Amino acid sequence: MYTGRTEKPCCLCGNPETAHRIDIPPRAVQLLKHSGPIAWRDIEGEASLHFCESDWGTVRELVLKTGMSPLSRCNAGRASFVLREDFEALLNDTRAEPDQRPLERKLRQEAEEIIERYEDGDQMVENRDLIEARIVTWALEDLGADEVAADD
Numbered sequence: 690m691y692t693g694r695t696e697k698p699c700c701l702c703g704n705p706e707t708a709h710r711i712d713i714p715p716r717a718v719q720l721l722k723h724s725g726p727i728a729w730r731d732i733e734g735e736a737s738l739h740f741c742e743s744d745w746g747t748v749r750e751l752v753l754k755t756g757m758s759p760l761s762r763c764n765a766g767r768a769s770f771v772l773r774e775d776f777e778a779l780l781n782d783t784r785a786e787p788d789q790r791p792l793e794r795k796l797r798q799e800a801e802e803i804i805e806r807y808e809d810g811d812q813m814v815e816n817r818d819l820i821e822a823r824i825v826t827w828a829l830e831d832l833g834a835d836e837v838a839a840d841d
């Protein structure tokens with residue numbers, strides 16, 4: 690049965706009250722804790738991570754002050770995304786493995802643009818956007834700069 694995206698708790702502590710969300714490319718789900726059983730290639734659209742107010746403070750420190758990605762501390766089981774099978778159930782149809790490349794390209798470009806604006810001294814860049822941009826670019830660097838190959 691198609692259940693859609695359910696609201697997920699804080700991916701760090703499990704608190705159901707979340708205050709912030711970031712979106713990451715499906716490929717970056719591999720970098721999360723306990724991501725082993727997740728068929729990330731079947732994820733449709735981006736994956737989202739939610740954080741409670743208090744853990745968002747930790748994430749901000751980690752990313753903006755320490756220069757480290759929080760992804761390896763985030764529980765993949767608390768990430769929010771839609772799998773291909775859910776769509777198939779909805780549409781009553783078999784779909785091909787989603788092509789994640791255009792989305793990954795878009796997320797990468799947006800992230801690079803935000804970092805560039807920030808480095809140029811643009812005061813309008815939101816902390817939240819900068820944090821997301823850093824996490825996305827680090828993740829893609831970690832995974833190898835190349836986009837997912839079609840026959841990967």
Ligand SMILES: [Zn+2]
Pocket residue numbers: 699700701702703704740741742743744
């Ligand atoms: Zn939390």
